[in-house]
Amino acid sequence: VFTENPLPFHHWLLADAGRTLAYRNAISQIVQNNDVVVDIGAGTGILSFFACLAGARKVYAIERSSALQLARELCTHNGFTRTVEFRQDRSQNVKLPEPVDVIISDTGASCGLQGGMLGNLLDARQRFLKPGGRIIPRSIQLIVAPVELDDGRNLDVWEKNRYGLDLSSLRRFAANTNYLLNLKPGDVLSSPASLATIHFEEVSGPYVAGEALSVAARDGVMHGLGGWMQADLAPGISFTNSPLSPTIQWAQSFFPIERPVELRAGDCIHVNMRTNNGVEWRWQVEVTNRSVSGESPSRITTRFDQSTMWDFPVAPEQLKKQLPSYMPKLSRKGEAELYLLGVLDGRRTTSDLAAELLEHFGDCFPSNASASKFVIEVIARCA
Ligand SMILES: C[S@@+](CC[C@H](N)C(=O)[O-])C[C@H]1O[C@@H](n2cnc3c(N)ncnc32)[C@H](O)[C@@H]1O
DSSP states (O other): SSOOHEEEEEEEHHOOOEEEHHHHHHHHOOOOOOOOEEEETTTTTTHHHHHHHTTOOOOEEEEESHHHHHHHHHHHHHHOTTEEEEEEEEEEGGGOOEEEEEEEEEEOOOOOTTTSSSHHHHHHHHHHHEEEEEEOEEEEEEEEEEOOOOOTSSSSSSSSSTTTBOOOGGGGTTTOEEEEEEOOOBOOBBOEEEEEEEEEETSSSSSEEEEEEEEBSSSSEEEEEEEEEEEEEEEEEEEEOOOSOOSOOOEEEEEEEEEEEETTTTTTEEEEEEEEETEEEEEEEEEEEEOOSSSSEEEEEEEEEEHHHHHHHHHHHHHHSSSSTOOOOHHHHHHHHHHHHHHHHHHHHHHHHHHHHHHHHHHTTTHHHHHHHHHHHHHHHHH
């Protein structure tokens, strides 16, 4: 009742013919007759159905979200119910009854890793894949370049005098945030440089680190780094969300630097970047440019060291709760949930439960509607 409808997102994905046809072609090239396949993050099931068309004997379609209902619908409608088996859960929680020949997944995102694809594929490879099995995509390349952004997209909103207020105290958090943006070709200040390539059949862990060197191709103001990817799905089949020549619709990443730097053509931008499975990112940027004031050959180096670890003003009470030594105590809301779980005996209706909750925990719920909403949420998770 309260879950967001995933259909518009999947509409957008399936309308992207560049992405979807690339997967269809790769799957028809890699999946063999009688193969067993697992689809990690199946969504509408489209990649599972491509595997059926390619001759798979069995496809396990795993999807954590309610999008799986859309996949079930399409599966029946297209006559694949004998081949496809569904699991609604995070792939990391699923056990399969047999090993698979092929893993298929599109859980990538703007700079390749934000969707958790690396962790998903490492786990699936280790627990599901037969020795010598195949993975689609085979590899993903992370690419960066310095970018110049217009006012609405750079950090200048966080300034001392904006709308008569001083917003500058949030700038340090903004400068450590990884944004999702639609970059335009004109934003890019140099030829893109490759940061790292991850080969999914060989990679050994979720930590990725890479270095890249870019040389500014034109004068401009650098506001940070753009990040995107190229995915190689199968021999001869790849796609990219490069803003310079995109073949898919995914937006790109923006990793800002604390303050803008004026660049002249020929200046060097050295990038060191690392990430833990696309969850946290650290980007160190060193800009070496000629002194703007004169013709002297002296070089000025500006350094930035930023990380999504510092992208939000975390409240000390929240941090305290993560300490191993913390001794938690149930909150009033927690007591209400515990009480509710104790009376889910199959003999009370949802409205009985909401009324009972209001009677005992009226201090937690301002209205009957809020108590009912709480009951429905607990039921969805636990009953
Ligand atoms: C980009 S969509 C791709 C959907 C579909 N495979 C397609 O190609 O159109 C990624 C989907 O993966 C799901 N997902 C991401 N990580 C997952 C995981 N570890 N286990 C199960 N589902 C996951 C998301 O909920 C989302 O529906």
